Amino acid sequence: MKLENEIPQVKTCEDLIHYPDEYRELLVKIVRSHAVNELYGARVFDEPAIALAPNPYAKWLTCRVAMEEYGHHVRFRELGQKLNIPESEMTPEGKNPLSIFEFPLETWAEFCVIKLLADLAEILQVEDLLECSFHPLKSVARMTMPEEKFHAKFGEDFTKELIASEDGKKEIQEAINRYYPMLPAFFGRAASKNNELYRKWGIKKRKNEEMLEDYLKLTHELVVNKLNLELPSIN
Numbered sequence: 001m002k003l004e005n006e007i008p009q010v011k012t013c014e015d016l017i018h019y020p021d022e023y024r025e026l027l028v029k030i031v032r033s034h035a036v037n038e039l040y041g042a043r044v045f046d047e048p049a050i051a052l053a054p055n056p057y058a059k060w061l062t063c064r065v066a067m068e069e070y071g072h073h074v075r076f077r078e079l080g081q082k083l084n085i086p087e088s089e090m091t092p093e094g095k096n097p098l099s100i101f102e103f104p105l106e107t108w109a110e111f112c113v114i115k116l117l118a119d120l121a122e123i124l125q126v127e128d129l130l131e132c133s134f135h136p137l138k139s140v141a142r143m144t145m146p147e148e149k150f151h152a153k154f155g156e157d158f159t160k161e162l163i164a165s166e167d168g169k170k171e172i173q174e175a176i177n178r179y180y181p182m183l184p185a186f187f188g189r190a191a192s193k194n195n196e197l198y199r200k201w202g203i204k205k206r207k208n209e210e211m212l213e214d215y216l217k218l219t220h221e222l223v224v225n226k227l228n229l230e231l232p233s234i235n
Contacts, residue, residue: 007202011135013082023201027134028083029194030203035076035090040097041118042069049111058108058158065115065154068147075140082136100182109162109171113179115155120218121186123148124211133202159227169229176223177232184234187212 046066129141162168
């Protein structure tokens, strides 16, 4: 059993029998959330974007992105099965996905902005799991991180291509103006009780508000300083 102030290092799902229910329940929450949201994001953003891509090269890379996003769901789902999470709870039909997926994707420029901004947010979330006390989850995070970085770079590269023209720059800026204000919610509430428990057990390292602060700095550096675009104010 976990001793007072001791961070566990749990190597297998079978070892969870030696730890309190609270620890397993927290793992179920985070694995289930990733399984649901990876699947839903692939459905509503990545797969539909293949049809929006402007040429065969862009379609090829978008297919890769969609394949990898579905693959993330598969990884988290497989871990969820080992944690005895019901299949019905690892789909968007069983658990509500995040609000960032409510954005109505209609254009290629919008998809580029989603990859530019949302996948940068996802990198921070996955980064926080790279030293997770539950080694099976840490392993999934380590497999997922390079692909998340590719998706964010995909968004940056195609955004750069579009903003080379005035019309493309206008499309990108409009998409940023509409999508960026939705993203702070991705990091959860400040002073979150769940986040406090995640940190207590060594599942996560940072507070929600710390990750959001990091995200705001990174997006300002990328969008304003590097791409010479604007970021709308957020509440």
